[in-house]
Amino acid sequence: MDAQSLAKLPFNLKIIPTTLEGIPFGVPFIAMFNPENFAVHEDLHWSSACAPGKEGTEPKYVKTAPRTFTIEFTLDGTGVNTNGVKIPVPVQIALFRGVTTNIKGTIHRPHYLMVQYGTFINVCIMNSSNVTYTMFDMFGFPIRAKVSATFTERSPQGLSDVLGMLSSPDLTHRKIVKEGDLLPLLTREVYNNQHYYIQVARVNRLKNFRKLQAGTELFFPPLSKK
Structure with missing residues (x-):
């Protein structure tokens, strides 16, 4: 490999095997060429159940599915790079x-993975890959191919627990009021239920909760277990 290509190699796409906890472990695959396409898909699930005898409904948020992303890159056997x-x-x-x-005997499954390209770093598993051979030599031996691989994001258990705690309604939250903020909407962001805004107003001793003053710090206490 020439000096220029060697210098760029640390910045190329890497697919790194990891432990269950997301810690890099083992020899990574480093792409010779960086991706031609990189697509990230996000899927939000909503419930649109409509009560009997009624028309239309307000969709209610259910969950956000793990992100999926697809990467396409080239493999070359001509020596051009x-x-x-x-x-x-x-x-x-x-x-x-x-x-x-490949299934690893110690874990009886393919590797957990980390994909890194530039500022994009994702702990994931691979769903599928497709190899398309695009060039052959005179003997029919493949000398160039395109790979399209799809991955699903995963959250290692420790990281998932931390993120869940940071967003939990069982913890006290603080918010700084911005111009135009409404207390019911802020309450919904914290508890996923706007109907607690009166209790929040009482806790913060708001005289007029319909007109919040920008810059005010509001406290959103934990929900009672009852």
Whole structure:
């Protein structure tokens, strides 16, 4: 590999095997070329159940599904990016599969993964991959291929617990009022239920909760277990 390509290699797409807790463990797959396409999909689930005898409804938030993302990149065996050193495409595919899809005897499943490209870092699992061979030599041996791989984001248990605690209605929250904020809407953000705004007004000793003053700090106490 030439000096220029070698210098850029640390910034290339990496697929890194990790432990269950999301700690990098093992030899990563480093793409020779950076992705041609990188698409991130987010899916929010809403409930639109309508009461009998009524028309229309207000959708209610249920959950946010884990993000999925798809990466497309090229594998090349012509030596164009390695200063004439030809790394066979089947070998590169074997290295890719070794990190992403091969079952590991110690855990009886494929690796947990971390995908890193630029500022994008995601702990995930791989759902699927598709290899399209796009160039062959005179003997029919593949010398170039495109890989499209789809991943699903995961939250290791420790990180998931911390994030859940930070957003839990069982903890005290504080919010700084911005111009135009309404107490029922702020209450809904914290408790996922706007009907507690009167109790919040009492806790904060608001004389006029319909007109909040920008810059005021409001306290949202934990919900009672009852």
